[in-house]
Amino acid sequence: xxxxxxxxxxxxxxxxxxxxxxxxxxxxxxxxxxxxxxxxxxxxxxxxxxxxxxxxxxxxxxxxxxxxxxxxxxxxxxxxxxxxxxxxxxxxxxxxxxxxxxxxxxxxxxxxxxxxxxxxxxxxxxxxxxxxxxxxxxxxxxxxxxxxxxxxxxxxxxxxxxxxxxxxxxxxxxxxxxxxxxxxxxxxxxxxxxxxxxxxxxxxxxxxxxxxxxxxxxxxxxxxxxxxxxxxxxxxxxxxxxxxxxxxxxxxxxxxxxxxxxxxxxxxxxxxxxxxxxxxxxxxxxxxxxxxxxxxxxxxxxxxxxxxxxxxxxxxxxxxxxxxxxxxxxxxxxxxxxxxxxxxxxxxxxxxxxxxxxxxxxxxxxxxxxxxxxxxxxxxxxxxxxxxxxxxxxx
Numbered sequence: 001x002x003x004x005x006x007x008x009x010x011x012x013x014x015x016x017x018x019x020x021x022x023x024x025x026x027x028x029x030x031x032x033x034x035x036x037x038x039x040x041x042x043x044x045x046x047x048x049x050x051x052x053x054x055x056x057x058x059x060x061x062x063x064x065x066x067x068x069x070x071x072x073x074x075x076x077x078x079x080x081x082x083x084x085x086x087x088x089x090x091x092x093x094x095x096x097x098x099x100x101x102x103x104x105x106x107x108x109x110x111x112x113x114x115x116x117x118x119x120x121x122x123x124x125x126x127x128x129x130x131x132x133x134x135x136x137x138x139x140x141x142x143x144x145x146x147x148x149x150x151x152x153x154x155x156x157x158x159x160x161x162x163x164x165x166x167x168x169x170x171x172x173x174x175x176x177x178x179x180x181x182x183x184x185x186x187x188x189x190x191x192x193x194x195x196x197x198x199x200x201x202x203x204x205x206x207x208x209x210x211x212x213x214x215x216x217x218x219x220x221x222x223x224x225x226x227x228x229x230x231x232x233x234x235x236x237x238x239x240x241x242x243x244x245x246x247x248x249x250x251x252x253x254x255x256x257x258x259x260x261x262x263x264x265x266x267x268x269x270x271x272x273x274x275x276x277x278x279x280x281x282x283x284x285x286x287x288x289x290x291x292x293x294x295x296x297x298x299x300x301x302x303x304x305x306x307x308x309x310x311x312x313x314x315x316x317x318x319x320x321x322x323x324x325x326x327x328x329x330x331x332x333x334x335x336x337x338x339x340x341x342x343x344x345x346x347x348x349x350x351x352x353x354x355x356x357x358x359x360x361x362x363x364x365x366x367x368x369x370x371x372x373x374x375x376x377x378x379x380x381x382x383x384x385x386x387x388x389x390x391x392x393x394x395x
Contacts, residue, residue, distance in 0.1 A: 010056035013044050019052075026050040077148035079114040081106075083126045083158045085140065091160060094128040121147045126158040127168060141168055141253070166384045167253040172198040173380045176276060179320035182372035187333035187349075191292070193320045194276040197376045199248075206246050206260045206377060210237065210318060213267040215278030215294060225299045229281055230266055232303055236312035237264035243365045246374055247392045250385060257394065260373055264315075277318055290317040306361045316357055320372050324358040326350050340374040340391050367393055 027047035034040045048054055083094040083106045090110025097103045099122055104112040106126075126142045140160030148154040175181075175197065180190040196209040212233070217226060241261035248256045267275040277293050285298030288310045295314055297303065302310040317323075322335050326349055337345045345368050355364040370393045378391035 012057045013048075013054050014057050015044075015047060016053040016055055023047060023050040023052040027052070073116060073151045073153075075119075075150045076116040077119045077150060078153040079117045079122070079146075079148055079156065080154070081112040081114065081124060081126070081156045081158060083110045083112070083128075083142070083160060085160050086162065091128055094126045094158075094160070096158070097125045099123045117148065119148055119150045119152075121145060124156055124158060126160060128160060141165055143254075161252065163385070163387075164250070164253040166201070166381075167250060167256075168202050170198065170200040170202050171380055171384050172196060173376065175376055179322075181338075182320045182375055183322065183335060183337050185322040185333065185335045187327055187330045188322060193318060195319055197373060197380065199377050199380055200258075201248075201256065204256075204258055206258050206373060208240075208260070208262045208319070208373060210262075210264050210277070210315070211267050211271060211273055211275040212264060212277050212279050212295070213275035214281070216280040216282075218282040220283045221281050221299055225303075226281065229279070229297075229299060229303050230269075232308040233279075233311050233315070234264045234266075236308050237262050237315050239312055239363070240315070240365065244367055244370050244393050244395060246370075246377060247394045248377070248381065249390045249392075250381075251387065251389075253385075260370055260393070288314055290314055309356075309361050309363070312363070313356055316369065321357055321369055324349050324352045324355065337368040337371050338375060339371050340378040345371075367395070 024047070027043050027050060030046040031039060031043040034043050044054070079098070079101075081096050081098070081104075083091045083096065085091050090106070090108070092106055092108045092110065094106040094110070094112075095103060096106060096112040098114060098117075101114060101117060101122065104114065106112050122145070124144050124146060128140060140162040141164040142158040142160050144156060144158055146154060146156040173196070174194070176194040177192060178190045179193045184190070194210075196211075198205075198207040198209065200207060214226070238261075241263075242259050245257050245259050248258065265271050267273060277290075277295055279295045279297065282296070282298045284301040285296055286301075288295075288297045288302045290296075295318065297310065297314065302308075324335060324347065326333060333349045335347045335349065337347065339345070347368070352358050353364070353366070354362045355366050355369075356362055357369065374391040374393050378389060381389040381391065
């Protein structure tokens with residue numbers, strides 16, 4: 001503590017004891033209140049002016065303490081994802097997803113910094129769409145699993161594989177040709193069929209789409225009955241779906257198992273695409289059937305009875321499927337169902353297990369009825385990927 005004579009240079013003044021009561025009274029008269037810093041400073045100025053003794057208190061010098069080291073992670077982990085291309089360069093603008101944490105985009109340095117995360121194992125995906133920015137940056141897809149430990153900074157490196165871009169995209173093909181590509185029957189000649197197959201690898205399904213249109217509509221069929229026929233036909237087509245799945249194996253990209261679905265769209269109400277099949281609707285029809293590109297049915301005889309079962313059965317014919325019962329005059333016959341792997345199932349008719357292609361009103365859908373979808377999907381995906389991709393119908 002030091003005593004100064006110049007009060008103007010001191011900012012921490014203190015009166016010396018014993019106090020001089022007359023000087024205190026003079027200061028109190030000049031500055032009766034001391035409720036803030038300005039009033040306290042003015043009181044001290046008046047005290048000193050009246051002759052009161054004072055001293056300037058200077059703080060003692062203190063040696064600074066060593067700073068306490070911060071806790072950078074405190075039991076958590078620091079996760080950084082770096083994305084590179086086929087030649088090792090960082091890829092900007094890649095969509096990175098870390099499960100349970102969320103998505104991010106890489107910087108110009110190819111980095112997606114997730115900051116502090118809970119220790120554990122995370123699945124990471126990186127995807128960049130196709131781009132024309134150069135041969136070293138065609139886009140690509142990458143997946144990995146990384147484990148991060150407490151108080152660890154982890155750099156996870158993803159190398160984009162352009163060969164798997166198609167693996168997360170949707171693909172489609174339109175088939176219009178002989179049913180003999182998919183099966184043969186000893187009791188009936190080959191016919192042409194048509195359908196669209198969508199291998200929706202991004203959306204997660206295989207969808208078979210058929211397009212029908214009106215052909216001949218009898219004059220005694222009402223508009224309400226026409227509308228009801230479309231509604232019920234679409235429902236029966238959809239009933240073929242979600243019975244089996246398709247397992248797809250790519251030797252580089254991995255494996256996916258997707259549900260097989262079916263849908264019917266009507267031209268021109270639902271699409272401008274030309275419909276190969278036309279539906280001829282009568283009030284009644286002696287025996288519903290598919291002949292060439294014509295589907296002949298009766299509203300009272302086929303659309304309304306048995307929950308429209310006939311519509312589901314005849315739809316099977318439009319896909320390529322044959323009846324599994326004997327035709328008139330036939331006592332021995334087989335149907336050979338081809339598989340995508342080159343093998344086949346040969347079915348002897350009569351006796352046969354009850355199913356939708358054999359027994360009236362039976363709604364059993366068998367795995368062999370779906371083999372054609374795997375044949376077409378496998379051909380499509382082999383073309384898209386440029387390598388051997390396999391497709392198989394599974395439960």
